[in-house]
Amino acid sequence: MDTILTINNLTKKFGYLTAVKDLSFTINKGNVYGILGPNGSGKSTTLGIVLNVVNKTSGDxxxxxxxxxxxDALKKVGAIIERPNFYPYMSAYQNLKLVCKIKGVDFSKVDEKLELVGLLDRKDSKFQTYSLGMKQRLAIASALLNDPEILILDEPTNGLDPQGIHQIRTLIKQIASNGTTILLASHLLDEVEKVCSHVVVLRKGEKLYSGRVDEMISSHGFFELKAEKQSELIQVLEADANFSSVKTEGELITAFLNQPMDASVFNKLMFDKGITLSHLVKRKESLEEQFLKLTNNQ
Amino acid sequence: MLRLLEIEFHKLRYSKASKILIITYFVLLTCIALFASIKFDIGPIKFHLAELGIFNFPYVWHFNTFVAGLLKFFLLLVIVSMVSNEYSNKTIKQNLIDGLSKKEFILSKFYTVIAFSLISTVFVFIVSLILGLIYSSYKEPSIIFSDLEYLIAFFIKLVGFFSFGLFLGVLIKRSAFAVATMIVLFFVEFISYAIVSGYNRGTDVADNIYQFLPFKSLWNLIDEPGSRLSAVQAVAQQVGEDLAYDYAVHWYEIAIVLGWTALFIFLSYRLLKKRDL
Incomplete structure (x- = not known):
C-alpha cells in the first residue's frame, strides 16, 4: 500500500505545555482517517506541524x-485548518484564482470545484458576505483545486447548523468515494464513526489508539432484556459462562457478552429454560462509550 | 519571481484601501508640477517659484526626488497593511498551507517593495523630465542627463524605507501599531540626535554616529536641496553666511541603506520561520 504520510515520535512543546507527545502513525492511500480527541488534545497542532505552519520540537x-x-509535498495536498481563511474583500472566484496561482493550477479548475460544492451561482459575491457554511464549503473547494492526493480537514463541521453539517459530510463521503485519501480531525465521535474507516485517538497529545474504527469497538456487545420472571432470569444469566457481567436497572437487565452470540440463539436458550422474554435487544457499545472509556482510563 | 509578483499584485488589486492609497500617492507625485504654478503677485513683491530655477536641469533631479521622498508615507501604509492584513485575516497560514514557502512569502513582499520603488522612480523621472523641459533654462542633453544619481538614491531610499515597514509589519502584525512604532522610532532617533549634537556642538560626532541609524541614513541619501538654490545662496552671501554643503550622493550612504535593507528582509524571514502560526 502506498504511504502518504509517516509521523515518527513527533513532539511539540509550547513552553511548559507539551501539546503533542511522542506521536507516531502512518497514513496510507485510499482510506479515510480520523484524528479523534477532545479539545486541546493536540489534533490541530499535529496537523499544523505536518503542514509547515507550526515548528516541531523533536521527532520527524x-x-x-x-x-x-x-x-513540494504541499502542492499535492489540500488542507483547511480551523476556520476558513480567505481575503474578505475578494469574491469567491478571485480568492480561488489566487490559490490557483499559488499552487500552480489552471484557472479552469475554479468553476469545476465551485460547482462541486454548490457555490457556482454565488462565485462573484465577496467572501465577507458568505455564511459560515458557505465559507467552509468554499474552503473545501479551495483545498480540492489541485486534485490533491490527500485532503486534510480540521473540524470541518465546527459551528455549522445541522443542515450545514449534513452538506459537509455528504461532500466528504462523495470525495472519499472518488478515491481521495482523507484525514479528518474532529472531537465529534459520530462524525468519525460515520465517515472514517481508520482512527487515531489522542488525549493530551498522546496516542491512545490507532487502527480500524470497527476494531476499536472490540467487545462482543450486550443484551438488553426484560422478563416477568426477573429473578430467575438473573440466576440463569449469572450461571452462564457466556456472560461476563449482569446489571439490573429497574426492570431492565443488561447482560454483557464474553463471546459472540446471536440474539435468536439466546432467545431459544431462554425459552428452553422456561423463561419468556418480553424485551430483547442486542447492541454493541457505541464509539462514544469506547472513546470515553479510552480517554478516562488512562 | 514573476509568479510571486503576480500573486502579490492579485492580492493588492482587489483591495479598495490599497488602491486608493496608491492612486493618491501617484496623484500627489504629479502634483509636484503644481509647484510650477506657485505665483505671488502682491504689488512690488513678485514671486514665481518656477522662475527661481527649481526646475533647472540638473537641479530638478535633486529637488524633485527630495520632495517625492517626503510623500513615501502613503506607500508605506500600503506596504505595512499588505503584510499585517495577512496576519489579521490569517491568510498567511492558508498561503503557507496552499504551498507557498515562508521564503517565497517574504520574497513576494520584497519584490513588491522593489516594484513600487522602481515605478515611483520612473514616474518621478518622467515628471521631472517634463517639468525640466518646460521650465529649465538649460536644455542641452549633457546637462539634462547629469546628476542622475539622485534617482538611484531615491530608488534606494524607497526600498530601504519600505523594507523597514515590511519588517515592522511582520514583527507587530497590526498595521496601526506597526506605523505607530515607526513614528515612535523616528522621534527617538530624531530627539536623541538633537541631544547628542547639542552636547557636541561644533563637532561632527553626532553626524558620524547617526549616519549609521536607519532614519538618518535614509535622510542622508538625498540632502536637503533648498539651500542649493542660487537665489538662496545669493541671499546667504549677502548676510555673510557660507552655505557650502556637500550635496553629492556618496557610495557609503547607499551602502549603509542597503545594509539596513538586507538586515530588515533577513530578520523578517527569520521571524516568520521561527514563529508558530
Missing amino acids: FSWFDGNTTTH
Whole structure:
C-alpha cells in the first residue's frame, strides 16, 4: 500500500505545555482517517506541524515516499485548518484564482470545484458576505483545486447548523468515494464513526489508539432484556459462562457478552429454560462509550 | 519571481484601501508640477517659484526626488497593511498551507517593495523630465542627463524605507501599531540626535554616529536641496553666511541603506520561520 504520510515520535512543546507527545502513525492511500480527541488534545497542532505552519520540537515526519520536501509535498495536498481563511474583500472566484496561482493550477479548475460544492451561482459575491457554511464549503473547494492526493480537514463541521453539517459530510463521503485519501480531525465521535474507516485517538497529545474504527469497538456487545420472571432470569444469566457481567436497572437487565452470540440463539436458550422474554435487544457499545472509556482510563 | 509578483499584485488589486492609497500617492507625485504654478503677485513683491530655477536641469533631479521622498508615507501604509492584513485575516497560514514557502512569502513582499520603488522612480523621472523641459533654462542633453544619481538614491531610499515597514509589519502584525512604532522610532532617533549634537556642538560626532541609524541614513541619501538654490545662496552671501554643503550622493550612504535593507528582509524571514502560526 502506498504511504502518504509517516509521523515518527513527533513532539511539540509550547513552553511548559507539551501539546503533542511522542506521536507516531502512518497514513496510507485510499482510506479515510480520523484524528479523534477532545479539545486541546493536540489534533490541530499535529496537523499544523505536518503542514509547515507550526515548528516541531523533536521527532520527524515525511510526506509520500520520504524524498519529497514538505514544500513540494504541499502542492499535492489540500488542507483547511480551523476556520476558513480567505481575503474578505475578494469574491469567491478571485480568492480561488489566487490559490490557483499559488499552487500552480489552471484557472479552469475554479468553476469545476465551485460547482462541486454548490457555490457556482454565488462565485462573484465577496467572501465577507458568505455564511459560515458557505465559507467552509468554499474552503473545501479551495483545498480540492489541485486534485490533491490527500485532503486534510480540521473540524470541518465546527459551528455549522445541522443542515450545514449534513452538506459537509455528504461532500466528504462523495470525495472519499472518488478515491481521495482523507484525514479528518474532529472531537465529534459520530462524525468519525460515520465517515472514517481508520482512527487515531489522542488525549493530551498522546496516542491512545490507532487502527480500524470497527476494531476499536472490540467487545462482543450486550443484551438488553426484560422478563416477568426477573429473578430467575438473573440466576440463569449469572450461571452462564457466556456472560461476563449482569446489571439490573429497574426492570431492565443488561447482560454483557464474553463471546459472540446471536440474539435468536439466546432467545431459544431462554425459552428452553422456561423463561419468556418480553424485551430483547442486542447492541454493541457505541464509539462514544469506547472513546470515553479510552480517554478516562488512562 | 514573476509568479510571486503576480500573486502579490492579485492580492493588492482587489483591495479598495490599497488602491486608493496608491492612486493618491501617484496623484500627489504629479502634483509636484503644481509647484510650477506657485505665483505671488502682491504689488512690488513678485514671486514665481518656477522662475527661481527649481526646475533647472540638473537641479530638478535633486529637488524633485527630495520632495517625492517626503510623500513615501502613503506607500508605506500600503506596504505595512499588505503584510499585517495577512496576519489579521490569517491568510498567511492558508498561503503557507496552499504551498507557498515562508521564503517565497517574504520574497513576494520584497519584490513588491522593489516594484513600487522602481515605478515611483520612473514616474518621478518622467515628471521631472517634463517639468525640466518646460521650465529649465538649460536644455542641452549633457546637462539634462547629469546628476542622475539622485534617482538611484531615491530608488534606494524607497526600498530601504519600505523594507523597514515590511519588517515592522511582520514583527507587530497590526498595521496601526506597526506605523505607530515607526513614528515612535523616528522621534527617538530624531530627539536623541538633537541631544547628542547639542552636547557636541561644533563637532561632527553626532553626524558620524547617526549616519549609521536607519532614519538618518535614509535622510542622508538625498540632502536637503533648498539651500542649493542660487537665489538662496545669493541671499546667504549677502548676510555673510557660507552655505557650502556637500550635496553629492556618496557610495557609503547607499551602502549603509542597503545594509539596513538586507538586515530588515533577513530578520523578517527569520521571524516568520521561527514563529508558530
